[in-house]
Structures are given as C-alpha cells and as structure tokens.
Amino acid sequence: MYAATRIKNRQRVCRTLVAALLMSAGAGAASAQDQPTISMAINQSPWLDSFVAMVDQYEEETGNRVELDVTPFGGLLEKIRNSVRASQGSYDIVNVNSLWLSEIYSGGFLAPLGEIEANYQLPEGVLSYGNTTNWDASAATFSSDGALMGVPVNGNVQVLYYNTEIYEQFGLKPPKTWDDLFANAKAIQEGGEYYGFVPRAARDSIVYNFTPYLFSHDAAFFRITGPDQAEVTLNSPEGLKALETYVKIATEAGPPGPGNIAQGELIQLMATGKGAQAIAVIAAWGQLEDPNASRVVGKINAALLPAGPDGMIASSAGHWVAGIPKNVAPEKQKAALAFLDWFAQKERQVDYVRAGGVPVRGDITGADLGDEAAFRFIEAYSQNARHAVMGLPFASAAEASDAMALSFNRAVIGELTQVQALNQAAADLAGVLERAGFTVSKLPDL
Template sequence: MARSLVSLPKTMSHREDFEVVDYRISRRTLLTGTAAAGALSLTGLPARAEVNWKKYAGTKLEVILAKGPRGDNLQKNIKEFTELTGIQVEAEQIPEQQQRQKVVIEFTSGRPSFDVVHLSYHVQKRQFEKAGWLADMTPFMKDPSLTAPDLVESDFSAAGLQYAKNDKGQMLSLPWSVDYFILYYNKELFQKKGVAVPKTLDEMVAAAEKLTDPKEGTYGFVGRGLRNANMALWTNFFLNYGGEFLDDKRNILTDGPEAIAATKLYQTLLTKSAPPGVAGFNWMESMASFTQGRSAMWIDGVGWAPPLEDPAASRVVGKVGYTVVPAGPKGHYSSTYGDGIGIAAASKNKEAAYLLCQWVVSKQQGARLLQAGGGVPFRSSILNDPEIQKGVKMPPEWLQSVIESGKISKLGLPVVVPVAEFRDIVGAALTATLSGADPAAELKKANDQFRPILERSEKA
C-alpha cells in the first residue's frame, strides 16, 4: 500500500533543523568496515559480529506515524535505514487525533495495514496493553543477532520504562521521545515591566497580572483552554498542589482540595491574564499568541521551541526564556508525556519491524531530534553525551530546562483505558470555569460522571 508523505505546517517546519553537522553519521560509516570489525551498531560503534543488518533485506514495512517532529525526523532520514538493512519502508504521517482513531479502528479489525505504529503513551498505553495489540519485544532485545550492544533497558529513563513495559515486565514498545512541560517566557516583556521570572505558581499568577496590558494588546499568560487539550496544562498545577489521579484501589481523585486549588489557579490565569478567546485555544493558538509577542508566558511541551526561534515564523526570536514549570505549595513537578514505537502483534514481519524500531530510537536519530529541538529522547546516553550537547541548535537555556525537567518529571495523565473520556469530562469542567462556573461544583460533577466509566473499564 503506497503511503503519501505529509509535510508539517509552516509553524512546525524544521527544514534545515535535522541537518545535524556536529553528530552526523555518514552512509559510508554505517555501511563499511563489516569485514574487519563485524557489523556496525546503529550508533556507528563496533557491534557484535552476530548482528546481521541485512538479514531481512527485501522486506517491506508499513509505518503509521502521528504528525509532528518525530515523524518528520523519521521520514527525512529513512533512506539511511534502507541502505543499512535493505528493508523498504513506506511511512505516512497523519494528524495526531486522526492517527489515534485510525490505529484503533485497524487494530480492532484484526488486520492492521501497518507493521510499526507510533503510539502516544499517555493516551494509548493501557488500551493497547489490555487489547494485546502490540508484540512483545523482550526476546528480540535479548537476541544478539537482532540487537546492537548499546541498546539496553538501563539506558532508558525510569519514566520511559514505566511507559513501555506492561505489568508482566514485557517490553511492548521502545520509548521514543519524552515531552516535558516547561515555562516559556518573553524576556523583553519581563524587562519592560521589571518583573522577575517566577519560581512558584503564586509568583507566576502575580507576574501574569503585572504583565497584562490589554490597551497594548499584551497578556501575562497564555495556555490551552480548549476542552480535552487543556488537561495537559492543568495537570502541571494539579501535580504541584499535591494531586494524585488514583488511589491504591484505582479510584479517581480529581475532585479533592488539590484539584480545586489547581483549578482556581487555572481559572484565575486564563480569565484575568490571558488573551480573549482563550477558552478555544489549543497549543496552536497559544503558540501563535506567544510567537507574535502578545503573551509573556506560556506553559507547554519542550518540542515547540524550534518555531519560536525560527525568524520565518516568530517575532520573538532571541527573546525567549526557557525554564522549569514553577513549583507549587506541595511539590515541584513537570507534567510529563511521551511517545513510543511499537510492532503490531498481527505483523508478519516482526523481526524486520524490530530493526526499524531500534533504528528509530538509536543514538544517531535521537541526536538529530534533540539537536533540532524537536523532541527529547528517553535514552540517557544521548542526553548526557557532551558531543551531542554541543550540537544542540536551541539556546542553552532550553537544554538546561530539558535536563532539569527530567529530574522533576511525573506522568501527566492517569494510566487508564478511558483516558480520552477522562480528558473530555474533566476538560469540559475546566473550560466551564472560564465562563465563571464554580471549580468545586464542576469537578464534583465531572468526577461523578467519570467514576462509573472507569469502574466498568477496570472490570472489563
């Protein structure tokens, strides 16, 4: 089945971003030297002689990707994988929401058209596990004829392994890219108003009020107000107020005092210090406001940095500050999300598909992604490599915010099957507060509505 390549919209275009000079591995480096030193690993280092990258030459793989920097990076460099292995790859990118729907429909049919799937852990982990849709990679990782010596579990972060493994300890995917939430701020607006960069949520609220000047068309804060999408922002506040999504018996806990306090802060920020119409904002609208210099602060994922530093798409190039999400009264966490790459259990080309998954999370590919600012690999060997760090094109503050966020990361959504319903229901409650609804009443209504959905799911 032929796949069409879908390009990124202009605001997310990276054009030259993935042309990494500092850590580029040439085709010749990858393909030569096998006679003397055995096959090369995916990082360009000598691998065990048993690894045979050409074992499945001639195989054709179908890949379904969520549109974004990760898929763009894969498609841009996929010829290298084909030259290394002889495996042909047809890959398509689909906008995130449509991709998630399509994947579920095809998996449910029992005959998915793809061998390899790009999955969003924070939305699909438990659903995929319970349905048995992904192949177990554990035996592949233990097979020296399939796995380069540098690909080991211990190189992935704890959050990555938590996402990738099921309750039985089986590796059902390879962790690809982690998305920490950070605080973006406009240095010029801060200096103009004489405001200090906030270290706490209370300081952030106060700063946002000082930075808001409707007559000048500038606002102190912008963020996701749109139902469902707004949960990714709100959970940063919820976690830092000491919130936990589930108790030991897996009962939902989003109507307690922590949730109410977090929602009041969310309500205050988006009604007193945000641009008009923010209740309909997703990340795209939030980014537009920030890149146009109309909003002083924005909390969102680390992967949105490249457009902010792109002169063709941004008016704030060189003016952006990057730092960790401010601390709350009962914690200091960065709401963390992530995606992975897995093999369809129904695929007839599992070993070849595994080689592709391994290449996707390789040091070479991870370096490109990190250096372009398009994502953060889960692998410590990439993040901590001084040579790779030298090639990062984003400002040093961005890389520092990434490293520091990793130290305070916490999963940003409950690991439950009906996570989409959770985001819809609680997200609707949050949006309602932007029209003046009472946070406590809205959260109680949402919790009561979601509880039976979760209970049915857990019993299934």
C-alpha cells in the same frame, strides 16, 4: 505506503545531518544489519520530516528499508485499531500517542519487546515518560514493573515558555513556584502592553493543560487500588487548591476569554509577542523559532514548570511510543526492534535533534549539540521530561478527558465555582471508570 525517501522527496525536505554515517556505530547498528523491509504507521506532524531524515540515515547505514504510511492525526488511531485486530497486521510498527497507549496495551495487541529479544531493555538514558513504556496487565496500568511494550519516538512534554525580552523589561526571573509565576504574570499584565500569561483552557485542551497543576499539588485524578479497582481522588483539598491556582492565573493575568484559548491560539499569542509566558508542549518550539511564522525568534526561552506547595513538579506527557504488533511475522518483529533500538541510541538522537526532532533521551545536553543557540530548549526539555506524568492511565482516557473538560472549562469562564467543578468532574470520571469495568470508590463531595 511510501518509502521514507519518497516521502522526503515529496515534501521537499532539505536536511543536513552533521554526524558522520558510521557503519558500525554501536550495538544498535550492528544488530540492524540485513533485516527485511518493515512498514510503520505514523502521524502527519511537525516532527515528521525529522523522523524521515532518521529513517533515511538508517537505510543508508544498514541497507535495510522502512516504509512509512503517513496519516493525519485524526485517522491514525483507526488505522492502528484495524491493523492490530486483523489476523495479519498491515504494519510492523505502530506509532501510538500517549492518550491511546492504555487502550492499545490493555487490548494485548502488542508483543512485549522482551519476548522479541530475550530480556531486551531500553538503552540507558531513554526516558519512560512516567513508566508509559511498560504495562502491568494484572493491574491494568503503567508500571516500571510491567512488561516493556514500546520505544518512545518523540518526546512531547510541556515546558514553561517565556519571552526573555519582556522578562528583562520587567526585571523578572523564571519562576520556581506557581506563586512566582502568578507574581510575574501579574506584574506584566499590569504594565498594560502584554498578556502576563497565556492559558490553554479551551475544552479540547484544558485537562491536559491542568494536569501539571494537579500533580504538583500532590493530587491526581484517580488511583488504582487493586485489580479493576479505582478511587477517584480529584476532588481532594489538594485538587481544589490546584484548580484555584489554575483559574486565578488564567483569569487574572492573561487575555480576555481564556476559556476559548486552545493550542493554536496560545502559540499565536506567543509568536506575535503579545503573550509573555505560557505552558505548552515542546513541539511548539519550532514554530516560535520559525522566522516565517514568528516575531519572537531568538527571544523565547524554556524552563522547568513551577513547583507546587511541597516542591513537587509535574509535566503532562504528550509523547509517542512505537510498538510492535503481535500479528506480524517473527522476522518482521525482530527487524522492527532492530530499527527502534538503532533510533534510540544517543548518537542517533543527537542527529534527530539536529534534524528538528524532539529527543527521547534525558542525557542529551547542549554540549552534545555544540552549544548552538537553536538548541537552547534541550535543558528545559530534559528537566520536564524527567517529571512527566500520565494523568489518566487507563484505556478510556480520551473519554474521561472529554467528560471532565466541560466542568473545568466552566470554572474558568465563571459558570461554576471551583468546588462545583471539581465535584462534577469527579462524578463524571467515576462514571467513565465504572463503564470501563472498574469498581469505583470516590472521595465525598467538597
């Protein structure tokens, strides 16, 4: 394990936090004084340096220490599993990706924050990303009525990116609906110079990318109907309309071979100026604004995702939540919560954005940041974060995503019709739910 300052020096992070260091800036800072050293398991990521900057600020303000064990994404879940299952945990804070939350929550490995500090609640303004900070053990799903299990530390939701220069060339406005998005994409595509829309339809990406289409059409993969009971609703008429919309936009107004485009390829097409618009995570913003990696610096803007037929909007949650394991000492738990509460305060979140991070609050505006052009993504991020959904809120979410991805991908590349793809994906999802211990009902095949 390395102290945050050592990581910072090793990675040669150079950051200037504009906000003054206030030794008594609010209740979060006050409660953070004189705490024991804590350790945190965290992922290597584009936003790590900004988080390290905040840890350094915390240490300077409070005199407390936070040691970060930085692990590549692919190995972090296994480290977390090993630590929370041990008789004595190695980490006082574990950073949990949204896709893993159900597994870690349902295993009973984390201490509810209201038990560490009586009646503790997230500071007002902090986003719950579709109630994914709270877990209802009796229903085995996320719920605003469930116990508070963690504090978000990075708010990675999807937004609509569009190239303002291309939009101006074609006289377009940001779309309000999926039909608007397709019309814009088609007009650009027919111009012959740019790809009208870049999908993210590779098998490792497609379920996450399809989720906003599904939920905005007033549909869902499944719904919890009772304790250990679920109904698969994916293959509904609304679900079919969502998949038809997804396939149409992906195949009629974008690059060839859409079924092979994953996140890396999407960002590259946008960064080179070939792609006019795309739906991607807000974390891609930094790469698109990096003059060493992008030809479109200053030309990209972000917007709210399009609405479905009845005006519904949804964005896939892809955030991170920090939880405190049960198997660490009470004094370490309290110290961990003091740090997380400090981090979630508004003035610290403004510092976090300035350091390059994605905030976990919905009340940070351009005015808070001085209306600097580099932070023009904030409004779109906040709007989409308020519409964040967890498509697969159960412990076997990763397995379910993999199972359905094949059928969706085959629909995009033309090997299955949309009806065939939905029916097969629904059957595969039902199988995963059954193996996870649910009694499953399912809509009849389309």
